[in-house]
Amino acid sequence: MSRTHRLARTLATASAAALAAALLTVAATTPAQADTAGRGFQPGHPQLDWAGSTVVAHEGRPGGGLHPLVTQTPGLDVSSYQGDVAWSTVAADGAKFAYVKATEGTGYTNPYFAQQYNGSYDVGLIRGAYHFALPNASSGAAQADYFVGHGGGWSADGKTLPPALDIEYNPYGATCYGLGQSAMVSWIRDFSNTVHSLTSRYPTIYTTTNWWTACTGNYGGFGATNPLWIARYASSPGTLPNGWSYQTFWQYADAGTFPGDQDDFNGAFDRLQALAG
Template sequence: MVRSDRSNTRSPRSGRRRRRPLGPVLAALLATAVCAAPAIGEPLSTRSAPRLDPRDPGGAWAGYSIEGAGGASTAPRALPAGALRGMDVSGHQGDVDWGKARADGAQFAYVKATEGTGFRNDHFGQQYNGSAGAGLVHGAYHFALPDRSPGAQQANFFVDNGGGWPADGRTLPGAVDMEHNPYGEVCYGMDPGAMSRWIADFSNTYRARTGRFPVIYTTANWWNRCTGGNPDFAPNNPLWVARYGPQIGPLPAGWAYHTVWQNSNNGPLPGGQDVFNGDIAQLTRFVS
């Protein structure tokens, strides 16, 4: 994919009005309604993501807020012939049998490295090095917590803890996971302008450290809601889109195509089930 070298500096489109506080009765009724589980595989659109226990040693993972309360999973999806199958894992998968994953069809993997500025995946070494040892193209991802610290600080923490990009022909550029807040309000209490500036701060810092813009993992729902549909990242940042369903559906605003599609959390491989949008030659060019 051809990317320009401009930085992400433009202001987003905003214009959303703040809602007035709900009355106590209406608030109670609404709270009851939103506790119902969403349709399996659908992004959460009208409620906050279910809260994780902040003491959870596994932290959040890519696609957490799509699954919804109760850990509902989606059915495996049939893939087109020749599709490059991949996976994404976090500390919740523990040590992975990478030889089996390769035998089951995995050709690439993203591994959670960090979250915020204080969390490191305890299984990162086994997962990251093990995937490479089994012959998979691999990369690391960071679960963003934009309300905790600046984007540059989290990008540096990510790079310093396994998220760098060596030009070795087998490493995917690092990814930043931008999705519903698992610990509170969907958009982390930030307006679209502030959120877009945070992502640009992370993205530009990561590029300065590694020479590559990071991949952005997100859903169309979250992106359009929490960045105001900011299109300015699409020319530089490859898209890893999460959409659990038989079709990929509309992409987040700005992107005309995706690079990776996370289509399910249930399949032959541990963790999230991913598909690369291209053939092996295109994957080789992408990592190079």
């Protein structure tokens, strides 16, 4: 081999090694993305994504307002971030219901789901499951199907809340996941209709008014079918998204008496039972 050929091979090998190192660096620092069909999506930090995990960074904790005069029933929501929950203590402290994160996208299930979902039920709480949406990863139908198949079902036992869709600020990038407002509405409708077809219940929708306005154009078409779970860390729920005249659930703080987030059901306990039943 000539000296010229040896030099060319050396440069090619060095370039290949540099390219491989660069690719490994990108893979280590960039959140995993779905393929074109959204199959096998693995969120980069699902243990840090829960109902409200993005709210404070975008909306803070506004003050003012008045606490609702209607009787409120206290509860909480949890995810893998809380780990094993001492449910007997939660019940003794007065909680009456719990929403538990089940899934995210189509590639993650909460490893603590059984302890949290069954444990809350075992101490008498009315419980429900929620799904953290990644609308840019796969279709609404695909995520609904994954959710219902991994804990997001419903049974008419009087102790199971409607499945819930957590749709909020994107923890991995663009606020609206790169979707236009009409595309986002279509995604939510696809998810909602699929959950309904699989469980007979329309899902509760968890969101904030600001996100809903920005990412759906303040669409008002879900209020007649889907309960609203509003997030606002203040002394009142504030202005609600279009289509809803009242909230069913209000996540009013991200810390407090109970583990995880603090929630109120907008009514007395018998109305919570009616929603479950």
